[in-house]
Amino acid sequence: MNQKLYMVSLGPGDVELLTLKALNVFKECDAICVPTKSQDNSFEKSISYNIVMSALDVLEVKKPIVSVYSPMHFKYEDWVNEAEVILETLGQYEKVCFVTLGDAAIYSSIYYLLDIIKDKNEMIYKNCEVIAGVTSFSAASAVAQKALCLGDEELIIKPINPRSAVKRTEVLMRPKIGMDTKSLGEGDFYTFENMYLKDAKITPSKIEKVKKYMTLFINFASRD
Ligand SMILES: C[S@@+](CC[C@H](N)C(=O)[O-])C[C@H]1O[C@@H](n2cnc3c(N)ncnc32)[C@H](O)[C@@H]1O
Known part of the structure; x- marks a missing residue:
């Protein structure tokens, strides 16, 4: 089985704020793992x-839903249990989604889960795809009609x-073409140029000179 795990960002609550990528992944996948805070694994209080379910209604498809007990106590053992449920589901189904509210980049448990999954099954970790969200x-900001x-x-x-x-973590945007990047400091830098566009390039460090306006840098928080 060529197992594939998708970590899907759901946006903040409105199904219309799901991305097309997220919808396409739901259409393609064989099962969806959904976190719940309820110990009985019910979804009574689960926004996710x-x-x-609204997304599956929009797509007019049904998929097996797997409950993942996520007490949100910020405990390593809980993340291990969650990762195990995801891996067990990947034992049964080839393409599996795990969902997270808002965007996966912001205070989501998915990167704790991925660290554990990496230790337990490197192939699944390498084959995993994270889907960005709102x-x-x-x-x-959009609701208040006020810029951030x-x-x-x-x-x-x-x-x-x-x-x-x-x-x-610092996100550095709106560079000047030709500028030297020494002034941006040092750290765990990535450079993203023309993302999702023609000639897209992602460099896992800080490039020395800016060639394109559509360049952003992220200096990630140092993590052990
Ligand atoms: C664990 S963080 C997850 C953040 C999420 N990944 C994101 O991209 O916004 C949960 C916090 O996000 C904020 N949040 C998420 N969804 C929200 C919503 N629909 N309305 C208001 N605040 C929300 C609240 O501050 C909440 O305590």
Whole structure:
């Protein structure tokens, strides 16, 4: 079996804020793993379940739904149990989705799960695809009709109740063509040029000189 795992971002709650990529993955997959906070594995309080069911209605398809107990206590053992349910589901079905609210990049458990999956089954980890989505704060900005950043403003996203020292990821946008990137500092940089466009290039470091305006840098928080 050529198993494939998709980590699918669901957006902030409205099925219309799902991406076409997410819908296509739901159409293609054999089963969908949905997290729930209910210990009895029911979906009574699961926002994710409601979005997934609305999406399947839109697509007019039915898919097996697998409940993944996710108590959200930020405990390693819980993530191990969740990863095991996902891997067991991949033992039964070839293409499996796991869903997460908003966008997977923002405070989602999926990267904890992927670290565990990498240790348990490297092939599945390497074959995994993360589907981007609309963040809660992009949607909030649209609802309020207020920009998150304009001109020379910057955007800060903070955990309200941090458990330890707060680290920082920086997204650096709107470079000047020809600029030297020394001034951007050092760290765990990635450079993204013309993403999803012709000549798209992703470099897992900081390029020295900017060639295109459609370039963004991410200096990821240092993680052990
Ligand atoms: C674990 S984080 C997940 C964030 C999510 N991945 C995102 O991209 O927005 C959960 C927090 O996101 C915010 N959030 C997510 N969906 C929201 C919504 N529909 N309305 C308001 N806040 C929301 C709240 O601050 C909530 O405590």
